[in-house]
Amino acid sequence: MLLALMRHVDLYDHVEALSVHLIAHGALPTRDRELAILRTSWLCQAPYEFGEHVRLATSLRCVNSEEVSCVVEGSTAAAWGEHDRAVLGAVEELHGGAMIADDTWDQLARTYDDTQLIELP
Secondary structure: HOOOOOOOHHHHHHHHHHHHHHHHHHHOHHHHHHHHHHHHHHHHHHHHHHHHHHHHHHOOOOHHHHHHHHHHHHHOOOOOOOOHHHHHHHHHHHHOOOOHHHHHHHHHHHHOHHHHHHEEE
């Protein structure tokens, strides 16, 4: 996808700027952002992205190696609390059906403000 996007340089520049902004100044807690990226990259079978974010998340100490293993298992892993399960579940729902279920959204809304709810997808 990235190589295809790079064929449209102006669009790529904007997408890259948005990505950098969200990493540096996004509203999501670092842990939540990294859990979402890890699960997305795992589901999309993107080993480079997954490996880079394993390295980043563990170096930031927002995710440990046991949790990385649970990311591979997904939202049904027993180790997750309600919020982490909802973050991972939202990713799985978006990946599988392009929508976040109402129940998942409601769970996220218990801890997220509107900005965070918009940013997660």
